[in-house]
Amino acid sequence: MQRLTAIFPLGLLLVACVDASGDSASTTDADDTSAGTSTGADAPEVTYWRDIKTVLDAKCVGCHSPGNLAPFSLESYADASAVASALPGSIMAGTMPPWPPDAACGTYLHDRSLAEADQETLLKWVELGAPEGDPADAPPAPPAPEEIEFDIELALPEPYTPTIAPDEYRCFLLPWPEDQETFITALSVTPGERQIVHHVIAFAIPPDQVADYQALDDADADPGYLCYGGPGGQQSGGRVPWIGAWVPGGDPGDMPEGTGIKVxxxxxxxxxxxxxTYPGARPDQSRIQIRTAASVDKVAAMMPFTNPAWVQGSEPMLIPAGEPRVVHNFAADVSNYLPLLFPDGDFQAGDSFMVHAAALHMHTxxxxxxxxxxxxxxxxxxxIPRWDFNWQGSYQLTQPVTVRPGDELRIECEWDNTAANQPVENGVLQQPRDILWGEGTGDEMCLGILYVTGV
Structure with missing residues (x-):
């Protein structure tokens, strides 16, 4: 799922690195050559070509480039220098590039966060007046990532222009083309209209639930149907298997080597x-690319984890109106749950398993x-110490973790249900009210999702 790093893959416009209005961080007089291509003793300490371009290309340009979702480009020196004074705020706040996981918890592949040295370099560049330097000083470009060879491409059934502002969650149903059991080993997305596509999540609807989901589609007069949190569906409560996710700037989505999700x-x-959604948005017809295999070394599955009593309502996950800090947690040995995830006998109750990636899901x-x-x-x-509904992802561990019988999986979530932390729904600021578990925009969840295989 975007190398399992992308985001529920499950937000708002990629915000600028704070307000791009504001003056330059420092000024130079007319004789100062630091913004040009000076050499020798007059050469600036940090320049765009020698020090900055590599960082921006690696961490920012995937979103901040022409035609993408971010509101301005950082692709060239002219682009970057024009908004340089806007960068320090988001760098120091840690909001850009968006990378929610706390490094004190663990390490993950495809980390988008800025290393401390890169932060200092960017801040120094802005302080010096964003000097360009000499293009000849640019370090060699890193090798291009190996191309993934996809064998299936699925497109949305027709172009669609969202109408609900500022955000619309809409699901489309696409027939699975294979007539044999197949394993998905990579998934990526080509947005049809990059400026409005914030993220994409793909789910596999099993044959015995197809009619339930088709009814949702048939009941909506527009292409697809409105959905939020999950893809809906009464039989599954919206909790059907994930098969991948995508966010702008994410890596091409190959799954851990030798693993795949059965379809x-x-x-x-x-x-x-x-x-x-924004006024004048053009229609989108995004495409999903999938790589499949006839067999894999280890069958994988997405394991949802939460307190069943919250979902059923027998132990309500109450978040009272006006409360600034509400915490719910739950822990359980899930080894006996594995046969439900792998009904074809790939696992027996009490088997050990491996966690390759982890994700969290709450609402606003x-x-x-x-x-x-x-x-x-x-x-x-x-x-995730600072939850943002707009930046959800599944994060692939650098080293898988083995879970044995007796180990308990534990989830904890915290909410702020005061007036200062209410969402806008259909243009109306909501007022605090008691909240329980649910699929709706105004409901909440505390859900973990793990990408798991056998040992």
């Missing part, structure tokens, strides 16, 4: 599009969440 013939692919009033292991071992899998 049965007769399935549907439900594609949840999160559109950031969430402020913090974490996933970890307790009991037999104490291991942090994912900690």
């Amino acid at each position: 049965q013939p007769g399935s549907l692919v439900a594609v949840q599009m999160h559109y950031h 009033r969430g402020v913090r969440g974490s996933l970890g292991l307790t009991g037999g071992q104490s291991t942090c899998l994912l900690d």
Whole structure:
């Protein structure tokens, strides 16, 4: 799922690195050559070509480039220098590039965060007046990532222009083309209209639930149907298997080597599009690229984890109106749950398993969440200290974690349900009210999702 790094893959416009209005961080007199291509003793300490371009290309340009979702480009020196004074605010706040996981919890592949040295270099460049330097000083470009050879491409059934502002969540159903059992080993997305596509999540609808989801589509007069949090569906409560996700700037989506998610013939692919709607937006017809294999070394699955009593309502996950800090947590040994995820006998109750990636899901009033292991071992899998519904992702661990019987998976979520932390729905600022678990925009969740295989 975007190398399992992208985001529920599950937001708003990629905001600028703070307000781009404001004056330059420093000024120079007419005789100062630091903004040009000076050499020798007069050469500036930090320049765009020698020091800055590599950082921006690696961490920012995937979103901040012409035609993409971000509101301005950082692709060239002219682009970057024009907004240089806007960069320090987001750099120091840690909001850009968006990378929610706390590094104190663990390390993940494809980390988009800025290293401390890169932050200092960018801030120094702005302080010096954003000097360009000499293009000849640019370091060699890093090698291009190896291309993934996809063998299936699925497109949204027709162009669609979102109408609900500022954000619309719409699901489209796409027939799965394979007539044999198949394993998905990579998934990527080509947005049809990059300026409005904030993220994409793909789900596999099993054959026995196809009619339920088709009814949702048939009941909506527009292409697809409105959905939020998950793809909907009464039989599954919206919790069907994920098969991948995508966010702007994410890496091409190959899954851990030798693993793949099984899809049965007769399935549907439900594609949840999160559109950031703006006046005059052009229609989108995004395409999903998938790589498949006839077999894999280890069958994988997305394991949802939460307290069943919250979902059923027997132990309500109450978030009272007006409360600034509400915390719910739950822990359980999930080893006996594996046969439900792998109904074809790939696992037996009590087997050990491996966690390759972890994700968290809450809605708009969430402020913090974490996933970890307790009991037999104490291991942090994912900690999001500053929750943002607009930047959800699944994060692939640099080293998979083995979970054994007796280990307990633990999830904890925190919410702020005061008037200062209410969402806008259909243009209306909501007022605090008691909140429970639910699929709707105004409801909440505390859900973990793990990409798991056998040991």
